[in-house]
Amino acid sequence: MSATPPEARKLLVVEDDSGLQAQLKWAYDDYQVLIAGDHDSAVDLLRAEEPDVVTLDLGLPPEPDGTREGFRVLKAILDAKPDTKVIVVSGHGERASALAAIASGAWDFYQKPIDIEELGLIVRRAFHVRDLEVENSRLSEQGTTDNRVLGGMITGAPEMVKVARTIERVADLDVSVMLLGASGTGKELLARGLHEASARRDGAFVAINCAAIPESLLESELFGHEKGAFTGAVKTTEGKIELAHGGTLFLDEVGDIPLPLQVKLLRFLQERTIERIGGRKAIAVDTRIVCATHRDLDAMIADGSFRDDLYYRLAEMVVKIPTLAGRPGDAVLLARHFLHQYAPTMNPAVRGFAPDALHAIDEARWPGNVRELENRIKRAVIMADGKLVTKGDLDLARAANENEGDEAAWLNLRSAREAADRVAIRRAMTQSEGNISSAAKLLGISRPTLYDLLKQYRMQA
């Protein structure tokens, strides 16, 4: 691993006490130490220097005895550069604020009075973790040669490769995983991938969509019932939790579980036993739960419709899945995949896409994500008259003026340019099926320039 040499590492110290500033600067002479005494100078230095690690005193002017200003700096740092390791330094007796800072995304905290050696260790560890992350994301960005991750997922987008890598990493750990993503982004496919990458792969993978089942039936679907438990219960039936014993239960749309059932689910997660409806004995069940939702669970917790204790049990690891529009290049890649999947049986004459169709696929926003794309391609394959699926076959009413970068909270011009370059390059590479000359032509640059950019951004040719 190519670790950054210490002297090139930038540490931003946000501290208003000039005595401490000097002391810290002296203590960290291994690093390039940048000092800021308030919110604005901290944000300026962050943008100009992009430090990897920040130590942040929560008490800053104009409220040196409060924590408001410190939290404002923390938010500004994490909004602009979320991978920054922020070590919050809080006053004596401010443990609650320190914990709140961690909940807001700070990496670690340290309580005053400062012991330079101790804080130094935390700083060193933060740089080390940052090095590992950089290396990890470099490996993720290299992707895979056949664009397949976690078994069946097709993607060429680093955003999604990263998600798959995270899931692979947690598959064998005893942690609960919550997948957050819009409808059709591939949550179930990822849950299945997690199951298959785990030691439970020989057990069953059972999926249930809690939103699709009437409330009155959901309890029985999940927990099962004994014969005679209610009218119509003609035989004893195992619920999905029990059916997934030794394997994984994928609880889709977990936000739709009504409150009384949330209590019962929580009890299962705590005690690892269930009781069927009408049953009198507790049955031990070894089922791993992976859940998903597209609902805003934070808001549901705030308005009391989702239990926070259940949330913490279900969401030890939260994985956010990007929309299809947030994975430039993937729509075309997936469209080709679906075309080759469906054409042989549905319309064998079809061989590929006309250029205008590829362009339209790339430009569309795909609010229904991969599921919508899949359905659209299937229909277009059936409708196509000749060898090529045309734009007309796709029947895409394109939403105008929507474009990339909705979430753009750019750190600085350099990073904004790099992000835009990456998107354009990835699109051109997918459209030209990895052919450098055609991709360079699409981008209006020479082949050597494209090679240089690929190298500079460590992207795969």
Ligand SMILES: Nc1ncnc2c1ncn2[C@@H]1O[C@H](COP(=O)(O)OP(=O)(O)OP(=O)(O)O)[C@@H](O)[C@H]1O
């Ligand atoms: N990256 C991918 N590669 C190949 N197929 C995919 C990919 N992502 C999704 N699909 C396919 O798209 C369809 C929708 O995916 P999936 O059911 O996993 O989405 P979901 O997020 O669980 O949707 P919902 O929230 O609506 O239940 C499935 O047919 C799935 O196989």
